[in-house]
Amino acid sequence: MSTIAVRRRAPIRPGRVLLHVVLATMALAWLAPLAWAIYAALRPYAETSEKGYVSLPDTLNLDNFTDAFTQSDMTHYFVNTLVIAVPAVLLTLFLSSMVAFYVSRFDFRVNLALLLVFTAGNLLPQQVIITPLYRMYLLVDLPGITMSGKLYDSALGLVLIHVAFQSGFCAFVLSNYMKMLPHELTEAALVDGASVWRLYWQITLPLCRPAMAALATLLSIWIYNDFFWALVLISTGENMPITSALNNLSGQYFTDPNLVAAGALLTAIPTLIVYFLLQRQFVSGLTLGANKG
Amino acid sequence: MTTDIAKENPEAAAAPPPGAAPVPKPLYGHRRLLTRRDRVTLGLMATLPTILHIALVWVTALASVALAFTTWDGIGFDSIHWVGLQNFKELFEQNPQFWPAVQHNVIWFVVLIVIPTPLGLFLAVQLDKKIRFSRVYQTAFFLPVVLSMAVIGFVWQLVYNPDTGLINSIIGANEPGKYIDWIGDPDLNLWAVLVAASWRHTGYMMILYLAGLKGVDPSLREASAIDGAGEWQTFKNVVFPALRPTNTIVLVVTIIEALRAFDLVYVFNGGAEGTELLSILVTSNIIGESSRIGYGSAIAVVLLLISLVVIIPYLVSTFRKERRA
Numbered sequence: 001m002s003t004i005a006v007r008r009r010a011p012i013r014p015g016r017v018l019l020h021v022v023l024a025t026m027a028l029a030w031l032a033p034l035a036w037a038i039y040a041a042l043r044p045y046a047e048t049s050e051k052g053y054v055s056l057p058d059t060l061n062l063d064n065f066t067d068a069f070t071q072s073d074m075t076h077y078f079v080n081t082l083v084i085a086v087p088a089v090l091l092t093l094f095l096s097s098m099v100a101f102y103v104s105r106f107d108f109r110v111n112l113a114l115l116l117v118f119t120a121g122n123l124l125p126q127q128v129i130i131t132p133l134y135r136m137y138l139l140v141d142l143p144g145i146t147m148s149g150k151l152y153d154s155a156l157g158l159v160l161i162h163v164a165f166q167s168g169f170c171a172f173v174l175s176n177y178m179k180m181l182p183h184e185l186t187e188a189a190l191v192d193g194a195s196v197w198r199l200y201w202q203i204t205l206p207l208c209r210p211a212m213a214a215l216a217t218l219l220s221i222w223i224y225n226d227f228f229w230a231l232v233l234i235s236t237g238e239n240m241p242i243t244s245a246l247n248n249l250s251g252q253y254f255t256d257p258n259l260v261a262a263g264a265l266l267t268a269i270p271t272l273i274v275y276f277l278l279q280r281q282f283v284s285g286l287t288l289g290a291n292k293g
Numbered sequence: 294m295t296t297d298i299a300k301e302n303p304e305a306a307a308a309p310p311p312g313a314a315p316v317p318k319p320l321y322g323h324r325r326l327l328t329r330r331d332r333v334t335l336g337l338m339a340t341l342p343t344i345l346h347i348a349l350v351w352v353t354a355l356a357s358v359a360l361a362f363t364t365w366d367g368i369g370f371d372s373i374h375w376v377g378l379q380n381f382k383e384l385f386e387q388n389p390q391f392w393p394a395v396q397h398n399v400i401w402f403v404v405l406i407v408i409p410t411p412l413g414l415f416l417a418v419q420l421d422k423k424i425r426f427s428r429v430y431q432t433a434f435f436l437p438v439v440l441s442m443a444v445i446g447f448v449w450q451l452v453y454n455p456d457t458g459l460i461n462s463i464i465g466a467n468e469p470g471k472y473i474d475w476i477g478d479p480d481l482n483l484w485a486v487l488v489a490a491s492w493r494h495t496g497y498m499m500i501l502y503l504a505g506l507k508g509v510d511p512s513l514r515e516a517s518a519i520d521g522a523g524e525w526q527t528f529k530n531v532v533f534p535a536l537r538p539t540n541t542i543v544l545v546v547t548i549i550e551a552l553r554a555f556d557l558v559y560v561f562n563g564g565a566e567g568t569e570l571l572s573i574l575v576t577s578n579i580i581g582e583s584s585r586i587g588y589g590s591a592i593a594v595v596l597l598l599i600s601l602v603v604i605i606p607y608l609v610s611t612f613r614k615e616r617r618a
Contacts, residue, residue, distance in 0.1 A: 016424065019419060019424065020424070020425075020426070023416075023419060023420075023424075023426075023430050024426075024430075026416075026430075026434075027429070027430050027433035027434065028433075030433050030434050030436070030437070030492070030495075030496075031433050031436070032459075033448050033449060033451075033452050033459075033489075033492065034436065034448060036448075036451060036452060036459050037447075037448045037451050040451055048457070052457075052462060052467075053457045053458075053459070053462050054459070054462040054463060095341065095342035095345065096342065098338040098339070098341075098342055099338070099339060099342045099343065101338065102335060102338050102339040103339075106335070110339075112612060114339065114343065115612075116608060116612060117343070117346070117347065117351065118343075118346060119608060119611075120604055120608055121346055121350040121351060123545075123549055123600065123603075123604045123607075123608075124350065124354060124597070124600055124604070125549070125552045125553045125572060125596055125597075125600055126553065126555075126572075127553070127555065127571070127572040127575040127576060127593060127596055128354055128357060128575075128593045128594075128596050128597045128600065129349075129350060129353035129354050129357060129593075130353075130575060130576065130579065130593070131357060131360065131575065131578065131579060131586055131589045131590050131593055132352075132353040132356035132357055132360060132586075132590070133349065133353045134579050135367055135586060136353065136356075138367075160345070160349060161349055163345065164345050164346045164348070164349035164350055165349070165350060167342055167345075167346055168346065168350070171342075190326050190327075191326065195328075195330065195331055195334070196327065196331040196334045196335050196338075197331075197334050200338070221439060224441070225440070225441030225442070225443075225444075226441075227441060227442060227443040227555075227556040227559075227560075228555055228556060228576075231559070231576075231580065232576060232579055232580060243441050243443045243444070244443070246443065246444075246447070247443060247560060250447065257450075257451055257454060257457055260447060260450075260451075261447070261448075261451055263447075264444045264447035264448060265444075267441070267443075267444055268439075268440050268441070268444045271439050271440065271441070272436075272439060272440075274439075275436075275439040279432075282439070283435075283500055283504075286497075286500055286501070286504075287500065287501060287504035
């Protein structure tokens with residue numbers, strides 16, 4: 001703690017100033033691409049095509065944002081994403097916490113193998129499984145249950161693969177978390193005759209709230225941002241979630257980069273809101289899985 | 294989770310004396326107390342999620358391996374024909390995109406580990422000093438990690454566009470005859486994409502290292518300072534070795550990210566000449582015109598084998614520790 005004393009005696013240290021200059025420059029450089037996109041999105045296309053993009057603005061307005069929002073029917077795609085992401089996040093947490101409870105609170109022989117299967121599954125690149133998955137989704141007939149009559153091209157199909165894939169990571173993180181909970185808690189309840197379900201639902205899960213909150217934040221952002229699964233497993237433009245819909249739409253707008261910029265930024269807004277509101281949860285979620293290793 | 298890291302500290306991790314009796318395992322959950330109904334509940338709790346996970350992830354991975362030795366147009370099951378190693382032979386010897394894709398995946402990894410990873414570590418070490426505005430800096434560097442890869446692709450296209458992009462406009466290369474086509478030129482486009490990928494990866498690594506640094510025992514640093522070690526020496530001899538578990542994670546995360554790389558390139562130019570990747574080759578067999586299931590699976594198997602080289606040692610070391618704990 002000697003540094004504190006030093007700082008008091010010499011409030012301005014050249015080293016610190018230099019560090020701030022370096023960090024501030026880098027931070028600005030990091031924000032530059034986003035700032036550029038915002039700047040482009042705020043300017044009318046007619047003006048930028050005449051004056052060039054690197055020029056001082058005559059007009060700055062939100063027209064591109066409102067145009068992108070209304071012309072591309074973004075509300076519809078946001079709803080599509082919600083229909084996929086909300087059940088996917090909840091189901092992933094529910095199913096993976098059950099597995100985690102099973103492997104971390106009891107010493108069954110299969111525990112290690114089970115956890116290995118889940119953890120390894122989550123580390124696979126998605127492209128390793130996509131080809132058979134795509135064929136499988138085309139084979140499963142669900143007349144009347146999904147709009148397409150198949151698992152393919154349906155929100156249900158996306159929910160299932162998100163849950164299956166992400167529960168690997170969550171089971172790993174939650175089982176580590178549950179292992180840290182004192183065993184006396186559940187043992188006492190068990191001796192008192194509480195059922196296993198009660199141990200899970202009323203004792204263990206409430207204690208896992210911080211980890212669950214962190215994972216929920218992380219999963220929401222990941223699933224919202226998913227591009228790959230939706231690209232391959234959804235074929236109808238109508239059914240696409242927002243990220244892959246944007247890719248579809250940008251084809252129609254390629255002549256107007258300002259509008260594309262506005263659309264891309266609009267897509268990013270929900271994740272940015274989640275991040276700024278739940279920054280702590282998001283960051284701790286990322287590192288929950290990482291610190292163990 | 295800080296305790297896990299503390300365990301890794303050279304001091305704390307002193308090996309148990311040889312011959313010491315293993316710590317007896319606690320009697321988890323008193324299995325004898327479980328009623329029949331409890332056992333059924335527990336069984337369901339474990340099997341339902343496992344069935345879903347195995348059916349969608351592992352059965353498909355194994356199906357990929359099986360299909361890699363067949364040809365199949367995907368229409369009916371009777372059109373599946375066993376062809377042995379033919380798909381692989383064609384892939385290795387005739388596909389002009391395969392070896393460039395392997396090479397690009399390797400370059401992707403090398404670039405990520407050489408540039409954004411040390412940069413993320415540097416930022417983490419600086420921001421860990423509790424300087425002013427630390428939060429602001431942290432947010433700026435971390436912002437890209439929150440965005441989807443697809444959005445990152447769109448944002449960077451605005452920077453790289455030959456006509457209207459930021460770079461060409463600044464350096465005056467946005468006029469006919471002077472164009473620098475960052476996305477179209479096969480000699481440039483991979484590097485252009487990698488700048489965008491590194492932009493994101495730096496923040497990700499910074500956060501992982503920041504968490505790792507929080508777990509480094511402060512008394513180690515103090516001891517080193519008292520011994521007269523400078524900042525750099527303390528970092529090199531005390532802090533960095535204590536970050537070993539974080540380094541392992543960073544390495545695994547970076548390799549997996551390099552193998553999974555897809556969205557950014559897909560949005561940029563669809564994996565055209567210069568930016569081929571294994572993931573793009575697999576996917577183009579599904580969403581492209583040709584539906585060659587066996588051939589696409591063969592590429593997936595190559596991707597699977599490379600991933601397993603990373604996944605297996607990582608899991609072995611992680612779970613060995615788990616068992617000991």
